[in-house]
Amino acid sequence: MFTIDSYLLDTNILTTMLRDDNTEVEDVPEEQTKIIFQEQKRAIFCTGCHNLITYPEYKIAVNGKHEHVFFNPHGIVFEVGCFANASGCLPVGSSTLEFTWFEGYAWKIVICSSCFEHLGWQYLSEAGTVFFGLILAHIEEKDL
Ligand SMILES: [Zn+2]
Numbered sequence: 001m002f003t004i005d006s007y008l009l010d011t012n013i014l015t016t017m018l019r020d021d022n023t024e025v026e027d028v029p030e031e032q033t034k035i036i037f038q039e040q041k042r043a044i045f046c047t048g049c050h051n052l053i054t055y056p057e058y059k060i061a062v063n064g065k066h067e068h069v070f071f072n073p074h075g076i077v078f079e080v081g082c083f084a085n086a087s088g089c090l091p092v093g094s095s096t097l098e099f100t101w102f103e104g105y106a107w108k109i110v111i112c113s114s115c116f117e118h119l120g121w122q123y124l125s126e127a128g129t130v131f132f133g134l135i136l137a138h139i140e141e142k143d144l
Pocket of ligand 1: 046049051113114115116117
């Protein structure tokens with residue numbers, strides 16, 4: 001998914017920076033500032049140790065939404081975002097369908113491969129579909 005708001009914001013900042021640093025900014029076509037932004041790659045990191053976890057390109061919608069809010073059986077609330085892939089996570093233990101938040105998907109805890117913080121869950125369907133539900137408070141999107 002691509003957030004239009006942040007794209008517009010970043011483009012504005014970039015344009016302002018070019019104006020401050022370069023008095024001949026009139027010669028820089030607007031198209032060029034957009035190209036600079038597109039080459040600036042963003043990624044999603046562990047908030048605890050800044051390990052690279054995944055990329056914004058892997059954001060997916062499950063049951064119609066990317067972000068979900070759930071309670072676990074202990075009443076703790078989790079805001080999770082769904083991702084098709086998260087190579088910075090390590091699945092631990094065996095999977096179970098018990099108390100699953102996504103019907104038909106068994107879950108397994110995933111931890112950060114660097115600091116071992118609990119980052120969320122890996123979901124696996126009987127048909128072999130896999131996705132990750134990552135705790136939004138434990139990850140952050142930043143420039144690479
Ligand atoms: Zn970490």
